[in-house]
Amino acid sequence: MGSGPAAGRTGAHYSRDMAKKLVIKVTAGADAPERCSQAFTVAAVAVASGVEVSLWLTGEAAWFALPGRAATFELPHAAPLPDLIESIQSAGRITLCTQCAARRDIAEEDVLEGVRIAGAQVFVSEAMADDVQALVY
Numbered sequence: 001m002g003s004g005p006a007a008g009r010t011g012a013h014y015s016r017d018m019a020k021k022l023v024i025k026v027t028a029g030a031d032a033p034e035r036c037s038q039a040f041t042v043a044a045v046a047v048a049s050g051v052e053v054s055l056w057l058t059g060e061a062a063w064f065a066l067p068g069r070a071a072t073f074e075l076p077h078a079a080p081l082p083d084l085i086e087s088i089q090s091a092g093r094i095t096l097c098t099q100c101a102a103r104r105d106i107a108e109e110d111v112l113e114g115v116r117i118a119g120a121q122v123f124v125s126e127a128m129a130d131d132v133q134a135l136v137y
Contacts (some may be wrong), residue, residue, distance in 0.1 A: 029060030039137035053092035
């Protein structure tokens with residue numbers, strides 16, 4: 001393993017012993033289905049592996065904070081998005097970006113149970129904490 005400030009923070013040097021939490025920001029929705037599905041799949045696999053996960057819905061992914069929207073997402077040979085969301089929520093946290101919600105007129109009472117709405121300050125705080133690996137899709 002390398003040394004220095006970047007050691008252990010990139011995927012190339014990642015070890016489960018290093019990161020205790022995984023923060024994932026997904027910016028893609030139905031507009032980029034493979035990228036979107038990858039983010040949700042990685043989050044669900046991490047949760048199943050016992051990693052603490054915080055999944056952030058931003059940009060077009062914001063729509064998946066609404067009930068029923070994930071059921072409309074289709075990608076051949078991919079796990080169904082509602083199943084992935086359920087898996088993530090079982091032991092992780094899903095957050096909808098404050099500005100993304102506002103731009104889409106999504107309010108707290110509109111989102112799936114358990115989804116919180118929070119802003120950049122909370123994201124930066126989570127992503128910069130010790131023992132955290134952050135990914136953006």
